[in-house]
Amino acid sequence: MTSSGITPFQAPKGVPDYFPPxxxxxxxxxxxxxxxxxxxxxxxxxxxxxxxxxxxxxxxxxxxxxxxxxxxxxxxxxxxxxxxxxxxxxxxxxxxxxxxxxxxxxxxxxxxxxxxxxxxxxxxxxxxxxxxxxxxxxxxxxxxxxxxxxxxxxxxxxxxxxxxxxxxxxxxxxxxxRPQYREKLQAFLAALPLDEETRRRAEINPLRVLDDKRPEVREMVADAPLMVDNxxxxxxxxxxxxxxxxxxxxxxxxxxxxxxxxxxxxxxxxxxxxxxxxxxxxxxxxxxxxxxxxxxxxxxxxxxxxxxxxxxxxxxxxxxEGITPGDVTRCDVFGVPLGDAAKGRVVALAGELRAAGVRTDLAYGGRGLKGAMKAADKSGARFALVLGDRDIEAGAAQLKELATGEQRQIPLDGAVAAVLEALGR
RNA sequence: GUGGGUGUAGCUCAGCUGGCAGAGCACUGGGUUGUGAUCCCAGGUGUCGCGGGUUCAAGUCCCGUCACUCACCCCA
Incomplete structure (x- = not known):
């Protein structure tokens, strides 16, 4: 039941959904x-x-x-x-x-x-x-x-x-x-005291009986004729x-x-x-x-x-085996805008970064700085790109490496080039 | 198609021989009005799968039903 009281839909039986990561x-x-x-x-x-x-x-x-x-x-x-x-x-x-x-x-x-x-x-x-x-x-x-x-x-x-x-x-x-072998195998199986279900299988596909999981059946067919010998x-x-x-x-x-x-x-x-x-x-x-x-x-x-x-x-x-194939990282850079003016610049910058091949996401929904930084952390991005009014006036942006906490200032004009350099590209 | 197990918060689960519905994680906000992951504080959610029965009283016991799950069968 959902909060609206509507019975939620479910995926069809036996069908998996895969989502990140x-x-x-x-x-x-x-x-x-x-x-x-x-x-x-x-x-x-x-x-x-x-x-x-x-x-x-x-x-x-x-x-x-x-x-x-x-x-x-x-x-x-x-x-x-x-x-x-x-x-x-x-x-x-x-x-x-x-x-x-x-x-x-x-x-x-x-x-x-x-x-x-x-x-x-x-x-x-x-x-x-x-x-x-x-x-x-x-x-x-x-x-x-x-x-x-x-x-x-x-x-x-x-x-x-x-x-x-x-x-x-x-x-x-x-x-x-195979036809000759099949007959030979069926003759062998016909002489065994098998249950009805297994007998039916022996009619349709006698090979399958050789692969039976039950120990008592395995024992009975232990010296059955094999295709590889025929x-x-x-x-x-x-x-x-x-x-x-x-x-x-x-x-x-x-x-x-x-x-x-x-x-x-x-x-x-x-x-x-x-x-x-x-x-x-x-x-x-x-x-x-x-x-x-x-x-x-x-x-x-x-x-x-x-x-x-x-x-x-x-x-x-x-x-x-404990193997995780592929790159589960969502993005390389996460934009953190402070205020409306900055948001416009960050949105535009994200577009430029993406065009340059940098996986980029940013904080939406007008969250505070703290919330935006949290989102940056959870995104798995290597860098947070912080931009506020103060930075715009200075013509700069803050690029913070999230793993180390190291933060450097980059020029707003050459931001894409600076990010590429920081990523080692 | 046949059997077993399980259904409690978004997730993982606890909840004893019936007696006030819980924890951890996650999420949101705050501690820090420009800095996350650690730490502290606060916050909220539940038709206890659904329907019936027994009982003063049912998450708990009984019946049914649906869903999920594991296995048979079979196959990737």
């Missing part, structure tokens, strides 16, 4: 991850936040949880079914095919950042609106490209100063070997080469043959970055290789590889 770190995390991709030649794409529902149904897979129960789907005013994007790859594929980028020089290397939506029950690190930075490298099936994508993610996390994460990966095989010679060779390139790139990884990905389109290499400081939702990024997706969406039969990195979760990981 945390929002500065959020933006820094996103920008750092994007910069890592740009350094590897990935070009920015800006894509719609909603798409035709059928794109996700066909691209991500009807049987996935993401499509079957987590999509924000609604009819628009033209009675078309549209869906807020739950992941990024399908939309990129659609755009690439639609604009014929797959007919130009390959691979097409693209990078995106923005919000994604999944209708789930929120918990620590899991939101209904989540922010991701993603890349896709499309059109060339080269194990070196798989390794590059992984290395880009790894470099992004490292650039933030993160050390407490690990890279897990495996190979899921492809259409030449790869075709070609996919095995592909996987070995990815590992070789990763070593060449200096990227450390652990193999996890029981790793599961929630999206149907992955084949061959899949990977996940895991951080233990977040709670139950420990994945800060993941991705993999895909062979049939573009063809599935009406394009040419071209392979691709990509990742999605969770910006929200990466920020949580930073916090868990």
């Amino acid at each position: 945390v929002s500065a770190s959020f933006a820094a995390v996103r920008d750092t991850l994007v910069e890592s991709a740009r350094r590897a030649g990935y070009g920015h794409v800006e894509l719609p936040v909603f798409e035709e529902t059928a794109l996700f149904a066909r691209g991500v897979g009807e049987s996935t949880d993401v499509v079957s129960k987590e999509m924000y789907t609604f009819a628009d005013r033209g009675d078309r079914s549209v869906t807020l994007r739950p992941e990024g790859t399908a939309g990129v594929m659609r755009a690439v095919v639609e604009h014929g980028l797959d007919r130009g020089s390959l691979p097409v290397k693209l990078c995106y950042a923005g919000p994604f939506f999944r209708y789930e029950r929120p918990q620590a690190g899991r939101y209904r609106q989540l922010q991701q930075v993603g890349v896709e490298a499309i059109g060339v099936d080269d194990p070196a490209l798989d390794a590059e994508v992984i290395a880009v993610a790894d470099a992004g996390f490292r650039a933030l100063g993160l050390t407490g994460y690990r890279l897990e990966m495996t190979s899921l095989g492809d259409s030449t070997c 790869l075709s010679p070609e996919t095995r060779e592909h996987y070995e080469q990815v590992k070789g390139y990763l070593s060449a790139l200096g990227v450390k990884y652990v193999e996890n043959p029981r790793m599961v990905r929630g999206l149907d389109y992955y084949t061959k290499t899949t990977f996940e970055f895991v951080h233990d400081g977040l709670g139950a939702q420990s994945g800060i990024g993941g991705g993999g290789h895909y062979d049939g997706l573009m063809e599935q969406l009406g394009g040419q039969p071209l392979a691709g590889v990509g990742f999605g990195l969770g910006v929200d979760r990466t920020l949580l990981a930073c916090r868990a």
Whole structure:
């Protein structure tokens, strides 16, 4: 209840608000991850936040949880079914095919950042609106490209100063070997005394049962057949080469043959970055290789590889490690006017300082000197610029360094130059 | 969708077997009529989430409901 008696609005369930100073770190995390991709030649794409529902149904897979129960789907005013994007790859594929980028020089290397939506029950690190930075490298099936994508993610996390994460990966095989393996695994699981819920999962996605958290189930599947032991010679060779390139790139990884990905389109290499400081939702990024997706969406039969990195979760990981990315300082200089005449000069001066690239704020609302100085202190500014009638008469202003308390007089005419000099610029 | 926990000041929370609604931080003003962060003094806010019940009396006990939160599931 507010003082007016009106029930206050709340953000939609499971949607985080970020404001200063945390929002500065959020933006820094996103920008750092994007910069890592740009350094590897990935070009920015800006894509719609909603798409035709059928794109996700066909691209991500009807049987996935993401499509079957987590999509924000609604009819628009033209009675078309549209869906807020739950992941990024399908939309990129659609755009690439639609604009014929797959007919130009390959691979097409693209990078995106923005919000994604999944209708789930929120918990620590899991939101209904989540922010991701993603890349896709499309059109060339080269194990070196798989390794590059992984290395880009790894470099992004490292650039933030993160050390407490690990890279897990495996190979899921492809259409030449996974169907046979799947049958073999299902036969194995059918012989186990599993509960009904788990049995149903074994039907839809048997791999998922291998990743069950319950100790009794873990024990039962301890010697289940693994995909990595049933790869075709070609996919095995592909996987070995990815590992070789990763070593060449200096990227450390652990193999996890029981790793599961929630999206149907992955084949061959899949990977996940895991951080233990977040709670139950420990994945800060993941991705993999895909062979049939573009063809599935009406394009040419071209392979691709990509990742999605969770910006929200990466920020949580930073916090868990005591890292504060980015510059949370609001401003460099804070203007303190004394009286109406001075206020006009300070307002004008602030405009000039900003034009010169100096982050500048000032005391508004006619507060007294003491209040204005308090505001200057809280702004985090390095300098307070004090100006009163006395100074104007003298053609001067007072520049006070807040950390030391040292104050010097600067000429009012050359104030911008003097401030720049004081800032060491 | 299923379970557990929590709802008290702007924030973090205390409030015992029912008995006058509290602290710290933050905010505002003053101590210093041209100097902040330290220090001192002063100031204010509450439908105790909401609805019902028990009781002389409910923040406290009971029922319902909503919200938040953690976990399962799943994933970034």
